[in-house]
Amino acid sequence: MTEPAVLRHRLAAAVPVQDPAWRTSLATVPRELFLGTGVFRFDGRQWSPVHRDRTDPGEWLGLVYEDTTWVTQVDGITAEDATEPVTGRPTSSSTLPSLIVRMLDVAGVGEGHKVLEIGTGTGYSTAVLCSRLGDRSVYSVEYDPGLAAAAADRIRTAGYNPTLITGDGLAGHRDGAEYDHIVATCAVRHIPPAWIRQVRVGGTITTTLSGWMLASGLARLTVHEDGSATGRFLTDRISFMLARPHERPPRPVFHQHPGRTRAALLDPALLEDWTGQFLAQLAAPSAELMTTGTGVILVDVATGSQAWTEPAAGGWTVHQHGPLRLWDQVEDALGAWQEAGSPTHSDLGLAVDPDGTQRVWLGAPDGRSWDLPV
CATH class of the missing domain: 3.30.160 (Double Stranded RNA Binding Domain)
Structure with missing residues (x-):
């Protein structure tokens, strides 16, 4: 069986990053601590649990160090507790390592920065941040109390001690403000006003903007002195689960009305x-x-x-x-x-005005735009 440290270094070496210091973090943090005792596999119809104690140890470590996102909870049911396949929507996961460092690269996170992470999840990305920045510079909010408790245990077992908060990540964490960066590992329908208030002038907010059609775009915003924030979308095809307060309500029954x-x-x-x-x-x-x-x-x-x-x-x-x-x-x-020539996401920008109005524009800030639901 290949040793975990070898697999970590192999993963870190294969991940594309702008800042190579993130490779050191990936090679340091033991991801196996953060997947618990089970993950879900999806076959296009249902989620089947894969349990560590029923899987060959070498095969399990191979899964752990794949550069993939492993779903760990579906509609509140954890893979650890599932005894049979389930259906529903993922509600927590361990994000693929390359996406974690891509988000941090985009945000511009580096030494000496203080970061608020929205969505602790399994705690793996929180540990990656701690490995690079140190415990005192990392704050992380998790909405689900059960997930938050499990992540806290795993993070501390790995040797890290950041500030962990259980609550609504859309409210940020005022007691730790101001932050250099807010990075969200969940998607939002609009930028929460609290995030803008809690980031220093010149700091950044990096998040995916999504909605009820489940389309998404990765955006990086810079906060300005007048309380506004502006930025652009990147071409990355990234999707995260919506923050739970932004989730879709029950769909009305569809009857094929001729209209x-x-x-x-x-x-x-x-x-x-x-x-x-x-x-x-x-x-x-x-x-x-x-x-x-x-x-x-x-x-x-x-x-x-x-x-x-x-x-x-x-x-x-x-x-x-x-x-x-x-x-x-x-x-x-x-x-x-x-x-406009059917451009990619890179031709789209996002503006949050001082009065709270939020809009996505096409081509230029004064071009065609659409207001976000706030």
Whole structure:
């Protein structure tokens, strides 16, 4: 069996980083301490638990040091406690090591910086931060009390002693402010105002912006003296679980209502594009997206409005029902994107104004923009 230290160094050497000091942290922190006694594997339909005590030790360590995200909790059920496959949505995971250091690279975290991490999870990324910055410079918030307690045990077993908080990460941690950086390992629908207040002028907020269509984009914001924050999106195809207070409410029952029918001006396949789906989400922020074998369905959680497409001779037909014309909103945003040349996320920016208004812009700050739900 290959020794854990050898696997750690092998993983660290293979991970692409801008700042090589993060490789040292990856080679130092024993990830096996943070996966507990079980993880989930997904087969496209259900999550099956893999238990350490029922797995060959060498095979288990091989899983631990794969550069992959291991889901450790699904709808509140931990892999350690699961005795059979479960269905549902992941609610906690151990993020793949390359993504952890990518986020920290993007944020610009370095020696002497104080960092607030939103989402302790298993504690692995918290330990990576401690290895580089020292315990006194690391603060981490976890929403789930059970996960927080388990992570605290593992972090301290690994020899680290950061400030750990159990609570709503969207409120940050005022007692530790001001921070040089806030880095979130969960996604948000908008930037929480508390984060901006708790970061020093010139400091950064690095997070994924997501929503109920589950499209996402990685953004890095710089905080300014007037209380605003501005930044741009990167091209990384990154997705995190939504922060629990930002999670989707129950979806209204969908009945295929004929509604008002017209020819669709754009192909629904545009929503399969990473940036196209993100813009659709900006245009209809309270809608969920479903796909069928023949088109797409949009259902608005707030109003029950719906839109669905079906093939027609030479194109597509769209049916819309309810107070919102969801496809009109989506089509308008996608049309603007196409007029701009269908750029990637790197042509999108994010602005939080001093009055709290938040918007994503296309091309330039004074260009076409969409307000975020706040």
